[in-house]
Amino acid sequence: MSTVSAGTGTSRPPSPAVPPGERGATRIADRVVAKIAAQAAREALPPPPGAAAAPHATVVLRHETARVRLRLALGYPCDIGARCAAVRRRVTERLGTLADLEVTEVAVSVERLHPTPATGTADGRTR
Numbered sequence: 001m002s003t004v005s006a007g008t009g010t011s012r013p014p015s016p017a018v019p020p021g022e023r024g025a026t027r028i029a030d031r032v033v034a035k036i037a038a039q040a041a042r043e044a045l046p047p048p049p050g051a052a053a054a055p056h057a058t059v060v061l062r063h064e065t066a067r068v069r070l071r072l073a074l075g076y077p078c079d080i081g082a083r084c085a086a087v088r089r090r091v092t093e094r095l096g097t098l099a100d101l102e103v104t105e106v107a108v109s110v111e112r113l114h115p116t117p118a119t120g121t122a123d124g125r126t127r
Contacts, residue, residue, distance in 0.1 A: 028099050034059045036098055037068050037091050037106075044090035045083060049075045049114035055087075066095055067105040076113035084108040 034057040041055035048054070052073035060067045068091055074083055088106040095101045 028061075028101075030059050030061055033061060033066060033095065033099055033101065034068075036094060037070065040091045040094035041070050041072060041087045043094075044086045045072070046075065048073060049116055052112070052114050057091075061101070064100070064102055066099075066101045066103050067107075068095070068103060069107045069109070071109045071111050073112040073114055074110055075116040077116070080110060080113075084110070 037057035037059060038055045041057065045055070052075070055070055055072040057071075058069045070087060070091070072087070074080060087108055091106050092103040095103050
């Protein structure tokens with residue numbers, strides 16, 4: 001049988017608020033920011049071709065700013081410049097929203113182009 005003890009019936013006054021300058025800070029690990037950036041890159045691109053590797057990101061954090069390097073594979077043919085620009089915009093937006101970071105640089109390296117099957121041909125080849 002458990003026992004419940006009665007309190008004294010008094011309550012403590014609320015502690016005074018800590019001024020913003022004296023509060024602690026939340027630090028997000030570089031690898032977490034890199035995972036957010038890689039996921040944002042996946043969100044900005046159409047599904048990758050069968051053998052394509054998922055985007056990989058590395059991040060350098062300094063105070064509340066981030067520099068991001070992304071490696072990715074794209075299906076080809078496509079507008080490579082437009083796809084890279086879409087990735088840059090999405091990564092910048094997601095890191096700003098989710099991690100409250102200012103992104104000063106997003107460098108995108110397209111490491112591989114995977115041919116996508118052409119529509120309308122029996123064997124998938126194009127001229």
